[in-house]
Amino acid sequence: MQHADIAIVGGGIVGLTLAAALKDAPCRIAIINKGLIDQPLGDKPGARVSAINQANISALKKADVWQHIDASRANPYNAMHVWDKDSFGDIHFAGNDTGGELESDTLGVIIENLALVNGLAHSVLKQDNVVVIDTTIERVLSSSQQNMLMLENGDALSCRLLVGADGANSFVRKQANFPITFRDYEHTAIVANIRTQQPHENVARQAFTPTGPLALLPMRDPNVCSIVWSQTPDAAKTLQGYSDSEFCNALVAASNNALGPVSLETSRTAFPLTMRYAREWAKDGIVLVGDAAHTIHPLAGQGANLGMQDALALAALLGTLLEEQKDIGQLRYLRPYERARKTEAMKMIAAMDGFKFLFDGNDPLKKLIRGVGLAATDKLSAVKQAFVNHAMGL
Template structure:
């Protein structure tokens, strides 16, 4: 039987970030992941379809963890402008980093690159054990330890077990943590697109009566990753359209702002579901990222919310451990739960409100949308607040806000 201080179930971006954040503090860390990173990054390969919009707060965390320079050396898209508009209307808002004395607004990075860089960091750490090709089969919570059995009959104990195993979290289910969820009644279609005109480091988002289309700039000036949020029937129709017909519809949906759009990848779809765990922590358990909450991708904040879960939990665990406290006691974990539930509820409510506001073609709603976007674009003082929110400045734990990192420039 192997004994650890913290066992993290799930070796995705969020779980690995926590493991890397806890190294070097005297605790023994294990990560259970059934799908380890199997390949090295190949710059000649086309960008993968699943990407994340990384804000300044998450970039600061990744820099603190020592992986940002590794990520930058692989492949990073950045954006210094952002445009949001309502199709066939006058409502629009535009952000320009230069006008607000910022080096940039954010980054578009393939999930596989972030995960691969964190995996390499974890592999190189002596106090992190990566248990690959394993699945948890049984977990029992005791007063002082958690007892776990894997499907290969390997047995583990830990003072704290952390669920970072995604939206369908096995650990959350075994802990009998209730889940609130709602169907956004939308399906996301993702693909990689080559545009006729360069994207000019600009992230673009167009609201339609029944859909939301985002063009996210990649490192190549003519490549964008798209996320097209659509009703399920429309998403399936566009998934199966002939390539030429899909390209035509896509180009028109973006108002031809980047000229003709060429599909250069496969198309994938996945349903959009909002979820919220009733508890983010309990006796000897904590939940992170999608295991605790999932939101609509319209603001690109899902993984950023998860990374701030990591920042809050790792900060608290390091403090508890250095003070000789029991890191698995719910009495201490309640502080993490309270702070992160507050952030998640605000984000979920904001996304749901925006989703409902921009849904449908009711003339009154459309006028409210137009006027709201126009006022946000023109009235003084509103844009800086929206930018601060988008950059994640409001959501950083105090310890991370005080950290001076090595990288502050947008690449």
């Protein structure tokens, strides 16, 4: 039987961010992940991407991870354009709207999820305090002093702290009986890469349509965007039934022809969207991070950003506890993490609910409010600065 001080179940963006942030911590870490944590990137850019904000980019640089990321699979963007398709509402953000908070004009980076995971994995695999186990966990037996993990490969692993970083359908969360609140967003996100006739000029665009938002995220190729098109389930079903050219025509119409005619670079994948919020994130010996603790609507591109901030906050707390030789498994020591991060997640869930409510449908009053609201925010530099700084995690 093996032993680790910290067992992280899940080697995705969040689990690996936690391990990387603990690189100098005096502890033994085991990462348990279904499949290899570093997988080869395809020749063509993948359609699963994330807009990673400045706060997390800085943290990855500080943890010496950033240099391991394949720069050809990440694209900095320096402006955002958001508009309401059916009203006069329109807003532009640029690097200088942060009030000098940024080192450069870059607002963030659109990065293929796999490229980010690979960069993290290359860094983590070099750490002396980490072992990676390619398997799944089948059972957790917890006592007041330790957790015993029964693994699918037949081994067992004991640990003082078990971290559930195993995504939206977290096995750890279920095994530990953390209660969760969940709600169907009644949106399905269609994800694909498209080639555009006009160059994107490193601008992230989002059009709010009555049936849901359409994001056009600028990729490394100046004429390729990754799209996240969230639609009501019926509208998404109709779109998925379209031929490629019908789909592209609908997309051009939904984006007000923002980048001219488009063609598909990848197949389209649909993700039903659910809000999940674990009502407890910690108990003696067990703690949750990332999608295991919360899932939110992708309309503001904040899910992975939020999860990475969970990981960084937990790493900072564990680093201090280990330095002070305190018991990292005790709930009373884990509480500050739980309190702080639950509050941030709740604020983000509420913000996403507010945006979704305001931008859904054709209600004339809502149309007026969003038209006036976007136009006014565009003019009020202090409000705009607050918005953009929040989105950048600054």
